Amino acid sequence: MSDAIFRSADMVLVQFYIASEIARECVSVLGELGDIQFRDMNKSVNAFQRSFVKETRKFDNTERQLRYLESVIDKQHVPIVTTSYDDLIRKSTLDLEDLASRQPPTTSQMDTLSRVISDYEHNVREMADTYNDLLSRQFDLLEHRTVLQGTRSFFDARLSPDIVNESSELNRVRLSTDGDEESLLVEEEPLLDSRLQLEHSTSPPPPAASNEMTILGSSMNFICGTIDTDKYLTLERILWRSLRGNLYLNKVPIEEPIRDPATGEDHYRCIFVLFTHGSRLIERCRKIVESLDGKLFDVSPDYEEYRRQLVEVNDKLTDLDSVLDHTSERLVLELKEIALEIERWRIEISKEKAIYATLNLFDYDPTRRCLIAEGWMPKSDLSTVKSALRDVTERCGTDINTVVNVIHTNRTPPTFFRTNKFTSAFQTIVDAYGIASYQEINPGLPAIVTFPFMFAIMFGDMGHGFLLFLAASILILKEGAIAKMKNREEIFDMAYTGRYILVMMGLFSMYTGFMYNDLFSRDIPLFKSGWKWPSDFKEGQSITATQVGVYPIGLDSAWHAAENALLFANSYKMKLSILMGFIHMSYSLQLSLFNYRFFKSRIDIIGNYIPGFLFMHAIFGYLCITIVYKWSVNWIADNKPPPSLLNMLINMFLSPGYVDEQLFPGQKIVQVVLMLIAVVCVPWLLLFKPLALKRQNDTSIRLGYTDIHEASTADNTSLQTITTHGSSSAASTSTTAAMDNFMIEDYNEPPPIFDFGDVMINQVIHTIEFCLNCVSHTASYLRLWALSLAHNQLSSVLWDMTLKNSFVEYSKRGFAGCLIVFFIFGLWFILTVGVLVCMEGTSAMLHSLRLHWVEAMSKHFEGEGYQYTPFAFHDVLTLTDDSSAPK
Template identity: 50%
Template sequence: MNSKILFFIINIITIKGSAEMTMIQLYIPTEISRESIYSLGSLGLVEFRDLNKNVNQFQRSFVNEIRKLDNVERQYRYLIKTMEEHEIFPPETLAIDYEESHKNTLSTSQLDEIYSNAQLLEDRVTQLSDASEELLKKQMDLKQYQQVLSATDKYFPGEVSRDLIDLNDEQGQALLEAGTERESNFITGVIPREKIPILEKILWRVLRGNLLFKTTEIEQKMYDQKAKEFVDKNSFVIFSHGEMIISRIRKICESLDANLYLVHADSKSRQSQQIQINEQLTDITNVLENTNLTLTTELRVISSEIDNWVKCVKLEKSVYEIMNRCHYDLGRKCLIGEGWVPTDDISIIQSTLEECSTKFSTDEDSTFPIIMNTVNTTRTPPTYHKVNKFTAAFQAMCDSYGIATYREVNAALPTAATFPFLFAIMFGDLGHGFIMFLAALTLVLNEVKIGRMKRDEIFDMAYSGRYILLFMGLFSMYTGFLYNDIFSISMTFFESGWKWPESWKEGDSIEAHQVGTYLIGLDPAWHGAENTLLFANSYKMKLSILMGFIHMSYSYVFSLVNAIHFNSMINIVGNFIPGFIFMHGIFGYLTICIIYKWCVDWVAIGKPAPSLLNMLINMFLSPGSIDEELYPGQATVQVFLLAAALICVPCLLLIKPLWFKHQESKKHIALTEDNEVGTDIDENNLLSNLDLGNDEEHEEETFGDVMIHQVIHTIEFCLNCVSHTASYLRLWALSLAHAQLSSVLWSMTLGSSFSFTGFGGSIFIFLMFGMWFVLTVCILVVMEGTSAMLHALRLHWVESMSKFFEGEGIPYTPYAFNAILETVAQ
């Protein structure tokens, strides 16, 4: 009867571990292999193993199909890049909508059509883009030519007045003389504006000042073929003498990326040049506009479907990648694959494969049967936790610390309750919790609408953890109600248990008298009292120790659940039992003393309340010595608990290594006896006795390894019992800090504004309210909330999960289309 009760209690406290996994083996006919893999990808339940690890990626069966799809992806990337250059942004299709509209795989003819269409689109867009770029270059060249002709007119006689030339300037006189000589040599062109000083300096040094250099800024930006962008340019004219010098000037200009143009010295010739250039420019501009219009129109048509095409090709490519992981049996013309699946979902996979086999049959009489077998293996399965939209965020939080070992206790389920509660202890305020609750409730109520939106990284984090925020706000409202704090102001929900004296004189010290007990939570009479901080310090400090001990205790019990599940009696005897006695003999005793001290009315019995901190210190430094007795027989109890805790230390240190040494001796004796008799040793039985857990290579653990591991475990456990208990004092520290900061913000903003009256006072109160609300949300809710959340996260990762969590699991990554489509969206 007692064993049944114990088993029932264990079942109650057992937190469900990861889902049970089974390895399956699939034999898929080659005729429907691609369609079958596509159906399994839509299902998203099979994690395929790579059966061709020793085969090079470029030598696998379906590498040619993957290359074709890689080329299509390259072509689509080129099209998208061209769209972005023309400021055309293709609309994105949500993964949910795409999966619903593309449930069936494409046929071979449809794939061939995708290949051909992608090539046609690339050729067409490339042709139009190249034509547009060439026309743009010609247009810019004609515009530059036009600017050079316009700027050169003022440097020849008859085109510019003498008033524009300073005759007292030597360069001005030289310009006039150069203009009067028809046979003067000159060079005209266009150069980027930033290279003008360089050109001028080089020419001056090479020709030793034997030239005339004039430039004119071009107001419109010109296209630079080398930089592939529009830049500021200047037109220039260089006058000099001699063909050799002119040739040298031309080479220098060309080396600085200048565009040189032929301009006639004769006025009529220049006019005819201008007319010809203007006509050509008009024709080129019209052709360029028509080309760009055609290109833009075609890109807009493509943009409406390009996202679906990209997703389609990505999924088809993933199908062939999975097929390359399978073994292609040419003799039996089938594809052999292996993978892990949740045991509970095997029937779903079986029905899906049967439906696929029937659906893609060539006729009614012939079918392609797909054979699925379950495989018994010693490999370690991957860890898979079934989650919903509520538990997904908590599971992701725990998985960030480490992937749980297969079938061990899932830390995420208790975290769903303890994480928001420990956060609320540090963030206890009814008003601040209500603000956080409303923000999270908005995300929850609009989760479908927001889920279809494109979110940035920070907003996506808040949306993914919306249920965490909802519970954090809800629990904060509860603890704020217990603390009787709402924006640092107390609320009298029930009748106070303290009463102030009716008659008192100014300057007298007033003491309240207790007349009853406040119904629930902190009595509002403590707010405003001189010793309120002293009382809150003592109350919250002891409360944090209680919460920490409870949190660590139930976490440590999970190690017992793991040991029972894995049938490891040595971990129960060598680790759990001595560790449990050590932790509860010291800190469990401290917890009981805290509760006992709260239950005793020390004023009524006329004794001072003893210090529990001094009691705990003296328990180790002077066992059996009691300065202030808390209860009768205290010395005897403390000596007994201390002795039990000290005995547990060598038990933690020695039991497991000695058991391992004994087991190794038994195995060695058995091997010796078998060799003497001549009995063959069954290697499989030997491996099962060693309990390796999988069929992969493992290093055999020696006695030295076990001893070192146990020494480290014993030291860490004993020290962590102290440090982790003290770490929970952060619950007290952050709670007081949050309350004091809230009180200071209230008194310095909205609280001080109520002393003003009249119309001006109303305006001031309104402004102070806005300031108080903004600072409350930004500092107290966002910043303080983030700080409390990080501290609560640390308490779970370090103080709680270190008591039982192994974290040596392999994540379950099934072949699922939704995960692939989410990667495409990113």
């Protein structure tokens, strides 16, 4: 397995000849193994014209039925029994004995399962529809009862005789019986119960169905109902314009929201009563109300009729409640029975659908009556696949063996790195930028150390690192329970996926914080300081510490109290970032040498690696050596000022041979030699590879080939032919060998055409990029210094403005002061976690990501590969589980 960590696994293109009778069983076994990335053999065939489209549609419909059942189960709050995937999906330690015991259901069993699910769906849908209809009926009856109770005050209203006889009040009401444009009722006050007089007579009242009553001697029509509160003003405006003001409209709001059984949403509604003249106008009002989703109810102004209606509605509600309870019990019992098996059904249906979707990728050979499949797989798993297919053939009792041929081809295989739950997150970081070329060195392997370390240089604090480590450790300890959560919040899911990255970032941050001697911006005097302060001094006097030793490890705690601590930290961290950046880039450049040697590219070693290595080390390697040398010299003892390295580097190119402030003896000669090496490396990097390739191309043409690529292809083909002949004579029949040779010719891609102009242009671009990037990328690593300094200063300011001030001002105020300090500590902790750990941590992580993607990987990474995505039930079921999770 080590060959699939440092470099991608050796891949082979295999061809399967599978008998039609056992094709389904073979694909099922291959799905359990999860080793084959199948190619589409029917690219020219429409998706709706493939052989197994009928089966895939059938299981699509079954999945739809399962989704409906899950939605009803979730709506009724019935717990689903989760089925363990251990017996149904691929394990990391899968062997042939486990595989043989995991036989897929037969087609008849799957057909029976589909019918069972369909029957359950039909029964549940009928009961659910009945239950929803009953809920809607209950909803209407409850609204009807609310309207009956809410409108009673309208019809019980009476005006006293003195108010009726006052002419001023009578003048406020005008009657219209001829249907002109005058208002039927014009009121200055909106309240019906204070302005409306009901005319009584000895005759009985009109029937309730007529919705008529007599007002001031005139027969009036009215309707009652409910409407959404936010639509009432719209209704009022439309009615006023439609009836030209010939109406009287009043409302009573319903305080409690009404839940719609169809959508489950709460609606605030209000009761309205509308009076107008004539049946035609009433009919028009009915249509307007219904167009605005209003509901109309039969309400009688007569008290006895009202009592009868209210009793009737209450009786119906009582009967309906009992029916609802009975229907709900039946529905829940049915759903509980389904909930016991629905998870297993979903897994089986998803697997079966994936099998037929994969079979649609196969080609059918009518002469042999078999299916032909092709796909990429790791070479190390070839024997496992053959043994598994042989066991399927024996178990099914057929005499036709499944033929597995290895196809020799010059096609580029997919890139496959073996990962586990620890390394997969780091591999994802690299894959997000680009997929490594086939058998290129995996940048994800060194990123396991370099990514959290670069982060820690910017984030270095023992306290902040411990908080990050603690949070990540909790995610790791609870990963089993969290993995079963179907509806994880997006940001939390990102943190959970990268939990091992976070724990490494926390550990490295604790280490760098120890080296910086920082714990929440405070120093920890673990060892005796190497500096000694004078014992006698006056207040306000500037004093200077005397060096009496060397601090054993890390930054001396005495620097935290010094006035020039920031200047020292600036100088130290700036130079440290240059050193770390150079080491990181040099290490990455060394990986390019390993790639060139692996692919036997001597031209790239001489034309790219050597001049690039010399150019970068002649300038920036020299700068790093001078940084370390400057640190190692006691300039105070030598009574000399330390020279400026920035001026030294500038004068090295602008004034060759001139040294303003000497750093070491012989500096002039060394700098001139290094500058000449750097200058010579530029044309070397630019011209060697194109000219060497042109020379090889001319030699190939003289030998009779079209170009250098055809000569290389011919050499590889002759080697493959020898290998194929040897293996076929030992373990294959002549027919199989002939088929292999046929497939070799069929799957050889045409070689690219050599074009010296294209090669030259590419090399010019590479040379310019490399030379400029050496400067810009080295400067880019200064972000390590900038973010580390900003993080430390922000942490220090937060401490001083919160805890330090609280200790000074409130520590001597008794219990009240302690309480204030406690709340200020809570504020400090919240800001520390939210700002310094989360926000600053995210910023440092993104900067570390950029340093890996751009500054480091540009030195060796091609990233022209494509992902290895095998057909595996594990991946199919994971995707199905994510898509079926409630959002």
